[in-house]
Amino acid sequence: MSSTVITNIATLVTNDPSLGDSSPLGLVRDAAVVVDGDRVAWIGESSKAPATDNRVDAAGRAVLPGFVDSHSHLVFAGDRTEEFNARMSGRAYSAGGIRTTVAATRAATDEQLEANLTRHLAEALRQGTTTFETKSGYGLTVADEARALRIAAAHTDEVTFLGAHIVSPDLAEDPAAYVALVTGEMLAACAPYARWIDVFCEKGAFDGDQAREILTAGRAAGLGLRVHANQLSYGPGVQLAVELDAASADHCTHLTDADVDALADGRTVATLLPGAEFSTRAEWPDARRLLDAGVTVALSTDCNPGSSFTSSVPFCIALAVRDMRMTPDEAVWAATAGGAAALRRTDIGRLTPGARADLTLLDAPSHVHLAYRPGVPLVSQVWRAGVRVV
Numbered sequence: 001m002s003s004t005v006i007t008n009i010a011t012l013v014t015n016d017p018s019l020g021d022s023s024p025l026g027l028v029r030d031a032a033v034v035v036d037g038d039r040v041a042w043i044g045e046s047s048k049a050p051a052t053d054n055r056v057d058a059a060g061r062a063v064l065p066g067f068v069d070s071h072s073h074l075v076f077a078g079d080r081t082e083e084f085n086a087r088m089s090g091r092a093y094s095a096g097g098i099r100t101t102v103a104a105t106r107a108a109t110d111e112q113l114e115a116n117l118t119r120h121l122a123e124a125l126r127q128g129t130t131t132f133e134t135k136s137g138y139g140l141t142v143a144d145e146a147r148a149l150r151i152a153a154a155h156t157d158e159v160t161f162l163g164a165h166i167v168s169p170d171l172a173e174d175p176a177a178y179v180a181l182v183t184g185e186m187l188a189a190c191a192p193y194a195r196w197i198d199v200f201c202e203k204g205a206f207d208g209d210q211a212r213e214i215l216t217a218g219r220a221a222g223l224g225l226r227v228h229a230n231q232l233s234y235g236p237g238v239q240l241a242v243e244l245d246a247a248s249a250d251h252c253t254h255l256t257d258a259d260v261d262a263l264a265d266g267r268t269v270a271t272l273l274p275g276a277e278f279s280t281r282a283e284w285p286d287a288r289r290l291l292d293a294g295v296t297v298a299l300s301t302d303c304n305p306g307s308s309f310t311s312s313v314p315f316c317i318a319l320a321v322r323d324m325r326m327t328p329d330e331a332v333w334a335a336t337a338g339g340a341a342a343l344r345r346t347d348i349g350r351l352t353p354g355a356r357a358d359l360t361l362l363d364a365p366s367h368v369h370l371a372y373r374p375g376v377p378l379v380s381q382v383w384r385a386g387v388r389v390v
């Protein structure tokens, strides 16, 4: 195991207020980081950095924790360009949305699914994402869901069973039978590959009672809970997530005061996914309202071929700052420490001694440039578990 010091960092985001300027980002100026093996060993002023085996000059760049993208749907095949083009061109589009991707995914080989996943992961890594969660949900049969999770599990520990994405087209006339399948045979086949179970609690997908049944079964099988909640309309998803102590309620676009109060009182993180509102020209989630109420907020991409086909966390940060009234500091925190909280992880999303050495160097002197210079490829180096990978 060798040690490396990265010196001459203009702004270092640690996400530990005790290490830096006592802001939530714990900013250290003129900083250095020592990486020993796969861990962060030391943080401090550049002039006080200890001797190490190797030395990297950051040349005045900003360094921040690798992004933690806690919500994506990357095991899929096919493409929905026409659907997006029609939506953005004001034309009616009546194809089946998620069902289109389900048909393409079922028809794909394992090799095709894995190649597509790998390509999108490489794309995300180049943009600074060092941890990602991804879900099934485009198979909707026992074999196709288990296959998606097996492929995902070869690439990340954060794998989520989303058999309850929509009612399978095969059982469209009998949703109760599909819920029984998801909570029975499908769950048994999928749980060995997954850490989490998720449900799309929404009109047209699963109602509150069905979502409760699915989540409760998942918990009994040893899985942690996540919920697609309150994306398209008001509904029971958020309060159900908090009641069941889900790690995260994702989307949170349509919230009542009672929903916000529940999130503020519980441990469930509100994960906002502005790529979805961007790509569907929908109303933004009110991040300011959640933050002002004391809710823990995460930002993620929701990368999927239908409603948010971006793998770029920096793009989501820029949207959150411009359109959701998050400060640049809040958005960067939400995309790093917030994502880690949404996965109930303390080893990532921060740069503190003992944390995993996942870090991103920007061709800019400060993290604020992620929102100040939208669309510009600022990520110049990415380190994951102590190894430079970009």
Ligand SMILES: [Zn+2]
Residues within 6 Å of the ligand: 071, 072, 073, 228, 302
């Ligand atoms: Zn999603």
